[in-house]
Amino acid sequence: MKYLSEYRDPTLARALIGRIRQTASRRWTLMEVCGGQTHTIVKQGLDELLGEAIEMIHGPGCPVCVTPLEQIDRALALAAKPEVIFTSFGDMLRVPGSACDLLQVRARGGQVRVVYSPLDAVALARKNPDREVVFFAVGFETTAPANAMAVWRAAQLGLRNFSMLVSHVTVPPAMTAILDAPDNRVQGFLAAGHVCTVMGWTEYEPIAARYRVPIIVTGFEPLDILEGIYLAVRQLEAGRYEVENQYVRSVRREGTVPARSLVERVFHLVDRQWRGIGTIPMSGLALREEFVAFDAERRFGLSGIRASEPTECRAGEVLRGLLKPLECPMFGNRCTPEHPLGAPMVSSEGACAAYFNYGRMRQRQHAEV
Amino acid sequence: MATTSLIDGLTCPVPFASTDRIQLGHGSGGKMSATLFRERILPHFDNPALAVLGDAAVFRVPATELAISTDSFVVSPLEFPGGNIGSLAVHGTLNDLAMMGARPFCLTAGFVLEEGLPFDQLDRIVAAMAAAARRADVPIVAGDTKVVERGKADGLYINTTGVGVLHVGARPGPRGARVGDAILVSGPIGRHGMAIMATRESTGFETGIESDSASLWPVVAPLLNQLGPAIHVLRDPTRGGVASALNEIAQAAGVGIELEESSLPIPAAVQAGCEMLGLDPLYVANEGILVAMVPETCATAALKCLRADPLGAEAAVIGRVVDDHRGFVVLHTSMGGTRIVDMLPGDQLPRIC
Numbered sequence: 085m086k087y088l089s090e091y092r093d094p095t096l097a098r099a100l101i102g103r104i105r106q107t108a109s110r111r112w113t114l115m116e117v118c119g120g121q122t123h124t125i126v127k128q129g130l131d132e133l134l135g136e137a138i139e140m141i142h143g144p145g146c147p148v149c150v151t152p153l154e155q156i157d158r159a160l161a162l163a164a165k166p167e168v169i170f171t172s173f174g175d176m177l178r179v180p181g182s183a184c185d186l187l188q189v190r191a192r193g194g195q196v197r198v199v200y201s202p203l204d205a206v207a208l209a210r211k212n213p214d215r216e217v218v219f220f221a222v223g224f225e226t227t228a229p230a231n232a233m234a235v236w237r238a239a240q241l242g243l244r245n246f247s248m249l250v251s252h253v254t255v256p257p258a259m260t261a262i263l264d265a266p267d268n269r270v271q272g273f274l275a276a277g278h279v280c281t282v283m284g285w286t287e288y289e290p291i292a293a294r295y296r297v298p299i300i301v302t303g304f305e306p307l308d309i310l311e312g313i314y315l316a317v318r319q320l321e322a323g324r325y326e327v328e329n330q331y332v333r334s335v336r337r338e339g340t341v342p343a344r345s346l347v348e349r350v351f352h353l354v355d356r357q358w359r360g361i362g363t364i365p366m367s368g369l370a371l372r373e374e375f376v377a378f379d380a381e382r383r384f385g386l387s388g389i390r391a392s393e394p395t396e397c398r399a400g401e402v403l404r405g406l407l408k409p410l411e412c413p414m415f416g417n418r419c420t421p422e423h424p425l426g427a428p429m430v431s432s433e434g435a436c437a438a439y440f441n442y443g444r445m446r447q448r449q450h451a452e453v
Numbered sequence: 454m455a456t457t458s459l460i461d462g463l464t465c466p467v468p469f470a471s472t473d474r475i476q477l478g479h480g481s482g483g484k485m486s487a488t489l490f491r492e493r494i495l496p497h498f499d500n501p502a503l504a505v506l507g508d509a510a511v512f513r514v515p516a517t518e519l520a521i522s523t524d525s526f527v528v529s530p531l532e533f534p535g536g537n538i539g540s541l542a543v544h545g546t547l548n549d550l551a552m553m554g555a556r557p558f559c560l561t562a563g564f565v566l567e568e569g570l571p572f573d574q575l576d577r578i579v580a581a582m583a584a585a586a587r588r589a590d591v592p593i594v595a596g597d598t599k600v601v602e603r604g605k606a607d608g609l610y611i612n613t614t615g616v617g618v619l620h621v622g623a624r625p626g627p628r629g630a631r632v633g634d635a636i637l638v639s640g641p642i643g644r645h646g647m648a649i650m651a652t653r654e655s656t657g658f659e660t661g662i663e664s665d666s667a668s669l670w671p672v673v674a675p676l677l678n679q680l681g682p683a684i685h686v687l688r689d690p691t692r693g694g695v696a697s698a699l700n701e702i703a704q705a706a707g708v709g710i711e712l713e714e715s716s717l718p719i720p721a722a723v724q725a726g727c728e729m730l731g732l733d734p735l736y737v738a739n740e741g742i743l744v745a746m747v748p749e750t751c752a753t754a755a756l757k758c759l760r761a762d763p764l765g766a767e768a769a770v771i772g773r774v775v776d777d778h779r780g781f782v783v784l785h786t787s788m789g790g791t792r793i794v795d796m797l798p799g800d801q802l803p804r805i806c
Binding site: 097128130441 | 724725728730731786787788789790791792793795798799
């Protein structure tokens with residue numbers, strides 16, 4: 085199959101692992117930014133295959149995981165309103181809010197629907213003029229263009245019953261927040277290939293130079309990730325710190341200009357709270373004043389909803405790469421995918437869920453050693 | 454066709470019977486009910502046991518052990534590439550019997566119809582149901598129809614109950630899995646679920662995948678005849694897919710299960726659809742394949758037997774039962790790594806990006 089099996093070739097994977105091992109004169113600590121990359125690593129057992137040569141720290145790039153609890157509670161409040169049809173990507177449905185999740189709201193009669201594109205939500209609003217259709221706009225720069233397009237389209241159509249609960253975040257400020265932390269251990273990054281498909285990599289050049297870390301724009305298939313690791317290790321061994329593009333089949337330096345322009349036209353940068361991490365300055369996207377009529381928070385007066393995280397959940401440390409899911413005392417006992425304490429255990433891209441679903445064998449093996 | 458005006462409806466105390474849709478009156482037990490059954494159900498299923506129209510069907514059974522199974526079908530959309538809720542309702546129950554090693558003998562059918570269901574759709578569904586039953590040579594001998602108000606059901610629901618005659622000398626069951634068994638599937642994985650998803654969800658992609666919905670008895674019968682008690686386990690991996698079925702077996706039998714990723718027969722279109730939606734084909738529903746466990750020494754014979762029928766043409770050995778990690782299913786990835794293939798907490802949810 086084109087674009088899939090080629091990037092999962094076991095022989096090439098073994099060759100790359102061999103080269104990584106040969107090149108690394110010491111153990112290097114790298115962070116893969118995106119939750120999709122975390123899943124490939126754990127699902128394919130790449131961390132196991134890399135052994136001692138490389139330590140992979142799983143980054144904050146899971147939109148479900150970093151959406152603040154308050155925003156989830158606002159979603160739940162909206163979804164429970166009888167006049168609202170609440171639309172969302174599938175994996176937000178099981179994320180626990182303070183009291184329940186969207187699936188439970190649906191079971192109690194709330195209109196909660198999974199959509200694959202925010203434009204489907206716009207279509208739903210056109211079809212249901214007597215209902216308020218709200219879309220839960222979460223995600224990084226990857227989903228921002230489609231969400232911007234939905235607002236743009238709703239404005240063009242003059243829709244008055246469509247709005248968005250926006251919780252968009254951007255990658256570069258999170259990377260600098262990680263590098264600025266006094267306990268940072270990250271020596272190089274695999275940047276999220278799909279984010280860079282939209283944004284390009286110019287934003288990363290000053291970060292690589294200032295913090296002297298290699299940043300490799302990396303894809304999501306096993307061979308992409310192994311090649312990304314190899315390029316990072318090669319730079320580290322040579323004392324270089326540059327932005328390098330592994331994901332050449334998808335990413336150009338300037339990104340996808342029309343998509344970027346649309347995002348800039350509809351959204352502007354704001355301070356944003358990240359679940360488990362705290363507020364990062366200028367790390368979020370919010371609707372520009374021109375499009376504020378589509379802001380669900382304002383339309384429904386939700387700013388009064390406040391929430392605080394359960395204290396026993398250590399998702400923040402996991403998201404900053406300070407704690408491995410297996411090292412969390414709650415992992416697998418108090419916190420499971422059926423009864424998650426925090427978002428990383430819920431989302432299919434969450435580091436805790438990835439370990440729970442794919443990695444418990446290794447936990448067993450650790451315990452037996 | 455005559456149209457019903459609002460005025461007609463108001464002046465006429467009896468529901469206007471000449472219509473193209475199900476009305477509440479069709480569930481009244483009166484003339485409309487009788488007409489519905491006589492004109493739209495009975496002709497499709499006609500057989501001596503049903504034709505008596507008594508309160509229960511009467512039939513002779515062979516002097517042997519019987520198996521009985523019931524299942525309710527609530528699929529949306531009602532019609533999908535490769536079948537509809539009618540054929541599915543027949544195949545589903547026949548396959549539950551077949552997995553116990555029981556030759557399907559007769560079926561019953563209960564319908565819950567929603568007011569407003571178009572007759573032409575009901576006709577297509579009942580016809581597909583009858584065709585599926587006929588192909589499997591299993592009569593539908595008793596049935597029931599009820600009508601509920603518009604909005605109280607998703608078009609229609611069907612319950613089928615099947616009676617089967619147990620095969621002499623084979624007792625496949627989830628607890629039968631033994632260390633050293635080979636694990637086989639009879640065909641490609643994930644087609645039914647992906648066909649449904651591609652139709653149901655506004656995914657905007659066309660897969661060309663058809664549901665695999667089919668009666669499995671034609672491949673089960675030769676397996677049982679040739680290998681008899683060596684067939685330790687038979688399972689149709691429906692909801693929850695192959696992964697959930699194997700987990701149930703690993704837990705029921707207290708054994709470990711190992712799968713080889715490179716051996717899994719996953720059609721390219723299913724794989725691509727799953728990649729796009731962020732789903733794992735191992736958890737996608739099937740309605741026309743089975744999982745079988747037989748001693749390693751019988752694996753080749755079982756494979757040959759499955760492949761002899763077109764339904765099993767793509768049968769494959771996908772793994773083995775082991776003495777390690779009891780209760781767990783572990784997959785050896787093509788990359789050479791390993792991972793647990795766990796039960797899902799609920800439905801698979803499509804990913805953001």
